[in-house]
């Protein structure tokens with residue numbers, strides 16, 4: 001599994017699929033590698049830190065680069081160049097594994113892995129799991145990959161526009177970790193486990209793995225305007241934000257600040273609503289747990305289409321300003337807004353992704 005920790009979604013998706021594969025009982029050994037780090041290329045190996053920098057106040061720069069590079073021609077050229085520099089390091093890393101199958105869950109790794117396979121005549125297929133829902137960047141899409149596993153008709157259409165042939169495309173749904181939809185503790189139990197007040201309206205405020213966006217402003221707004229709520233604030237890998245929130249004098253003893261957590265499903269189970277940027281992983285996890293979503297906005301153009309997706313699917317709403325968020329929380333508490341989750345929502349593509357991988361390996 002080729003990923004990178006630019007945000008938290010790529011690793012979460014890989015973990016979800018690995019868990020589903022192991023649940024099948026098939027004899028499969030899975031390894032995860034951060035190819036961008038392994039490339040050793042200045043800039044590229046620091047992609048997680050760069051993404052964190054972009055998402056905390058420099059999103060205009062990220063969007064500029066997104067637009068500039070959003071063509072197959074640009075990505076082919078840039079990837080060839082970068083591959084040339086990183087070839088030996090990539091070779092060393094992949095060779096150490098000797099894989100039967102390479103599953104790519106990061107846009108910047110698709111082309112290098114296809115080039116590597118072709119150059120060395122490697123027998124393994126390259127399967128790409130696209131974790132963006134709607135606004136899929138050209139970097140994800142290369143006719144050279146062997147199979148594409150996608151989540152929405154919109155992403156299928158974009159893949160075809162970039163020359164991916166129909167037989168190489170399967171719409172499986174999104175890789176949500178099974179712990180988000182199986183054996184969830186109920187709200188009260190989850191609150192007891194987290195040692196928070198069981199009777200208060202509880203909001204989960206999260207902003208992806210990098211903890212970018214406007215979390216601090218939202219915390220102040222919600223503490224001021226919704227003092228009757230408990231806030232569970234997840235800062236992810238944003239240590240600066242974590243320190244800022246934990247060191248300040250909180251207006252409420254019902255604000256709980258967490259750093260990077262690995263029990264997101266428990267916090268979601270404990271809450272009445274999820275307030276988040278439009279990250280696809282968090283959206284699909286909240287939908288799987290049937291928690292209403294309040295989207296604060298897109299952190300990067302790749303998340304732009306997710307807002308419409310959430311609204312159209314009836315699983316949440318978009319509140320672009322902190323005051324709109326607090327108003328919406330009041331509506332939720334009064335019962336005048338409830339998410340309107342369809343009974344069958346195509347959230348959990350995890351098992352069908354696992355089936356596709358096993359079938360390509362001949363299991």
Ligand code: UDP
Nearest residue numbers: 007008009012208209260261279280281282
């Ligand atoms: N996540 C986590 N711990 C944290 C913060 C986030 O496990 O402290 C997970 C979250 O559950 C989701 C992923 O990181 O699976 C975030 O993915 P998303 O697509 O929402 O945003 P990204 O971080 O990729 O921009």
